Amino acid sequence: MDIEKFIKSNENDLLEATREILKIKSVKSSPLPGMPFGGGPAMALQYALNLAESFGLKTKNLENYAGWAEWGEGDELIGILVHLDVVPEGSGWTYPPYGGEIHDGKIYGRGAIDDKGPAMAALFALKSLKDSGIKLNKRVRVIFGTDEESGCECMKYYLKHDERLTMGFSPDANYPIINGEKGILTFSFTNSFANEEGKSGVKIVSFKGGHRPNMVPDYAEAHLLGDIGEIKSIAENYKDEIPGDFKIEQHDNEIIVKSYGVSAHASRPQKGKNAAMLLVKFLGKIKLIGTQYKFIEFLNSMIGLDNTGKAFGIDFEDDISGLLSLNVGIVEFDQNRAIVTVNIRYPIRYSSDQVISQIRKNTPDYIDIVDIYDNKPHYVPEDNILIQKLKLAYEKITGEKAYCLSIGGGTYARMFDNCVAFGPNFPGDPDLAHQKDEYIEIDNLLKNLRIYTYVLKELAQ
Template sequence: MEIDSKVEEIKEDMIKSIQEIIKIRSVSDEEKPGKPFGEGVSKALDKALEIAGKLGFKTTNLDGYVGYAEYGKGKDYVGVLGHLDVVPEGKGWKYPPYGAEIHDGKMYGRGTMDDKGPIITTLYSLKVIKDLKLPISKRVRIIFGTNEENGCSEIQYYNDREKQPVLGFTPDGNYPIIYGEKGITTFNLVKELNKKSHGDIVIKYVEGGERANVVPNYCEAGLKANDRASVINSIEQISNKNKFDVKVESKDDLIIIGVKGLAAHGSTPELGKNAVMQMFKLLGELKIEKCDSMSVIDFFNRYVGFETDGKFFGTALEDKESGKLTFNVGAVHMSEDKVSFALNLRYPVTLKYDDMMNPFKKRIKELDFKIEDMVHQKPLFFPENHPLIKKLKKVYEEQTGEKAELLAIGGGTYAKDMDNIVAFGPIFPGEPETIHNANEYIKIDDIIKNAKIYAHAIYELAK
């Protein structure tokens, strides 16, 4: 086919351009005039627009927040949204993280897969359409985001100033097509502790986890006890009975309990082993006199326990498109005066925020908990018969020869930040996900395969 042949012609230039931009360390940094996300991110945006200009596209830089390359005419436009910022490289690299070196058919470097490589690939896919002078009725914009890894504030800046695309995709997910993304809430559940812990065992603190969207792999508690030996013995018996990985020791005037769990992403809490849940189960079985902190622990053990779908809490929602609600307790901070839980609840794509929060609020009235710092992302969902889904499905099946199974996920992609966008590639089914890891890479063959798919997709959406 004409498009595929043209991709083969330009593939060397495309690979070189990807290497150029991978070599820029575009980790968000201190704001500077005209560079809201720092020097490195600004350099990457300048380079992307420079490449786009050399390819013959009209380019726009919106005050350093976001840029785009545009081709074609028409009132409406098709948007392709990707990002140039990356997470820090970390340690453990076999090859330089900003070297863009090619070894055994793979290009290594931070951003090769997430998301510099794929968004530059779509730029060359649009060049194919331009060079072939294929007839399109809509403009096409390749939009270069700069803050996806730290909150996507640049897209709000774009949305406040620009019209939304009528159709489009982000090459920042998985194939075949992610047509549904659960609604995501992150918030703190807070309560003042007025009736203090007292008696033979006193809870001084409980600390576990770091973020709401990660299953905590460690939780620690400090107890004061009149009979330390007896309490330590009880802790060890409870731990052995429940098969918990616990370390207990005396330190100064406290008994320190450390519980180890297994971390997992907040969208799949069932894959982890929550150290906070284990700690509360353990504390609930100790003979601690009634107080506000024990009321919280009892409440937690009754209505959360080890469940990750909100069943005991009364929020067990489910649909056929995306499955069960997920309920993750990401962190706890309990002192003698106050307790705060960091929660991450993700609800099914066809349901509403109130379907989850009404029963949730009813449950927490029992202990007069307060909800603070609520952050809510609505679900993303496109029916199977939506024109965007039908067109991308057609392209994927024609280009790969495989059935385009639609995916609904608990995580969130860049698609949620702009209207009429879904995640479409670049990771093929069965391929390992190396994003955010040391030795992130993309196969050279997959760059070329993606370029062909994306060129066909852009043409299908814009023709």
């Protein structure tokens, strides 16, 4: 049977479904009754499940934590692990971040590439197999998560309440095949400030930068008490040394310093421009009151604009996954306390204990390290049958040689045995996850549909 005919018949509907689900602002928010991650993620999940039901697929909603659509028969279960939640949109978009608009052969929107476009491609791949009448002797399940960007509580819930997979993949990274994912370590530095009323120096009233640990902050803002002339003079004197974009304003008795950067995924912080740490570097040139200055000095001397952790002695590297990376994702100050949240991607051959112990060794006693969260590395050997099948499908559709690689990003694959990340980005594609003007090229979306359809056919027959 010519499966291409059925893939082709689903192309226009795939484009429309992708546009529609991009219009749903599925950013995690405060829980609501029956909606553990807020209304947006629940709405996106319901859209996907309603669509799957209209295809005649078996579906299940797991209390709005996760859901799935399934086709096929047999005891073995093949999984495609996708997520429908998105990070906040940030600023500076050319087109509406929740518009699902098409321009120059691209569909724009937050989540277009990470991960709503691939999620729809996976669902329509399953529909294409069903439409073709091909008999599957294994069940294929597209599992929709709704909290991938904020801790993966969705998949933890799934694993407690539903069936484990025989094997599977997550279309939430790059081609050809991601068989290794670095460990992900998140924690916060905290520091309390002494009451220093009456002391000379500029005082930080508040400082806020960043939305999530896994994003490079593209904006930060500090409110200060001091002399605006002095602060503007520092900005002018150090403009060549500090590669930031700052705007300084006076509102009543407060001076507001705004810092503008470029967002990027925390697994590739060098692709962005950290507005929060640029502002920390700027504040390091100001004569701040004592305890605030000490903490700013610590941040500048031990992190600054470096993404490798070298000052802490954690610039680790291995032959499987390469160098460690470090991102300061959130900075929050008030007059009494500071919290700085750091996200580290460490190599597969290392452990979080090695990383955190080295950081503790180089952190002064007056600074606490709290809220430590570790997601251990993940690795599937290249001779695994799953990887061999993925290689066959990728080479058939693209005509390119398939190979394995490791990444700093974290996907659902690390939570399951015999699972890897597979697409949707092709070699040479721009890195758009968590950045403004995120899009997916229509040609690539349709190519993903073909690859996933053939992969599922290989795995489930």
